[in-house]
Amino acid sequence: MAACFASKWSMAVSRSLLGNLSSNNLGSLGKPQDLTSLGYNGLFFQQQLRTFIQMRTKLKVVDNSGAKWVRCIQALKGRKGARLGDTIIASVQEAQPRGKVKKGEVVYGVVVRAAMPRGRCDGSEVKFDDNAVVLVNKQGEPIGTRVFGPVPHELRKKKHLKILTLAEHIA
Amino acid sequence: MRLEKCWFCSSTIYPGHGIQFVRNDAKIFRFCRSKCHKNFKMKRNPRKVKWTKAYRRLRGKDMTQDSTFEFERKRNRPERYDRNVTEETLKAIKKIDKIRVAREARHHSMRMKGKKAMERQAAAKELEQDIHLVKAPLALQEDPSLTLPKIKVKVSHPQAENQMEE
Numbered sequence A: 001m002a003a004c005f006a007s008k009w010s011m012a013v014s015r016s017l018l019g020n021l022s023s024n025n026l027g028s029l030g031k032p033q034d035l036t037s038l039g040y041n042g043l044f045f046q047q048q049l050r051t052f053i054q055m056r057t058k059l060k061v062v063d064n065s066g067a068k069w070v071r072c073i074q075a076l077k078g079r080k081g082a083r084l085g086d087t088i089i090a091s092v093q094e095a096q097p098r099g100k101v102k103k104g105e106v107v108y109g110v111v112v113r114a115a116m117p118r119g120r121c122d123g124s125e126v127k128f129d130d131n132a133v134v135l136v137n138k139q140g141e142p143i144g145t146r147v148f149g150p151v152p153h154e155l156r157k158k159k160h161l162k163i164l165t166l167a168e169h170i171a
Numbered sequence B: 001m002r003l004e005k006c007w008f009c010s011s012t013i014y015p016g017h018g019i020q021f022v023r024n025d026a027k028i029f030r031f032c033r034s035k036c037h038k039n040f041k042m043k044r045n046p047r048k049v050k051w052t053k054a055y056r057r058l059r060g061k062d063m064t065q066d067s068t069f070e071f072e073r074k075r076n077r078p079e080r081y082d083r084n085v086t087e088e089t090l091k092a093i094k095k096i097d098k099i100r101v102a103r104e105a106r107h108h109s110m111r112m113k114g115k116k117a118m119e120r121q122a123a124a125k126e127l128e129q130d131i132h133l134v135k136a137p138l139a140l141q142e143d144p145s146l147t148l149p150k151i152k153v154k155v156s157h158p159q160a161e162n163q164m165e166e
Helices: A002-020 A025-029 A161-166 B034-041 B053-058 B067-072 B083-111 B115-133 B157-165
Strands: A058-061 A067-075 A087-095 A106-113 A125-128 A132-136 B019-022 B028-031
Touching: A058 A087, A058 A106, A067 A106, A067 A132, A087 A132, B019 B034, B028 B034, B067 B083
Parallel strands: A058 A132, A125 B019
Antiparallel strands: A058 A067, A067 A087, A087 A106, A106 A132, B019 B028
């Protein structure tokens, strides 16, 4: 928990510094007053701004399709980026030696965990600890046969029922 | 619709409020407002934070065991809708709340029971020990040469009256 907390801080710093590298600038800035309204750029008491999943976002792969992590190339549907439950096109960055996908392949994925809070229809918000994706084919069926970790209810509305049945815990 | 409890402060979270955080080990943390959420992110232990129910229950400031708490336990089996049952439940909720509030008030008064006596004792002790902060010590010791000795004079009323009449 402490390790991922430290990595969150460093990721926030790197994201704010690399904000202008990505094409979707508006999405990455979010609420600018949080960063500049403090007199000092103190990292410790800044609010973590979690934003969309956009180009060059690294995502963890939580199925057994063979890939370890992917980098988002394109968020289908969404000018600012993908959110929880959306599909993305990604490029496999690291893969296990004998898997269904190889490094460098361009694949489709469904975002099953996003650090950015997503509003639910009852008015509350959900957010997860990290950004994770399940690789699917063009028709939306998962490539792997198992899904690890919790998945949200939002997949039901997006008609990713196969992923829901494979999931071990539905948040 | 379900009324949840905030993980940090144990207050009820009504629909439309709060944030739910799902950790990767599938543990769900629900927070009623950003105050609790921020305290959680700071990794504070609710058992050590004074305004939470967890702290108060731990230190015996609030009731821990009572039969009225049994009515609010989480039930996972859905009930078939029955209008009469719903009516009775609503009436029961009001009554149970009243009883619980009365019991909590009693618990509080039991907790504060010896307070007046202790306050009086503390005040007496303070008067004895710290009176020099208010009155100068010389003023407290009355100098015997300055005050005249007390003489008792007998006043004879009837003689005075006779003289007045004459």
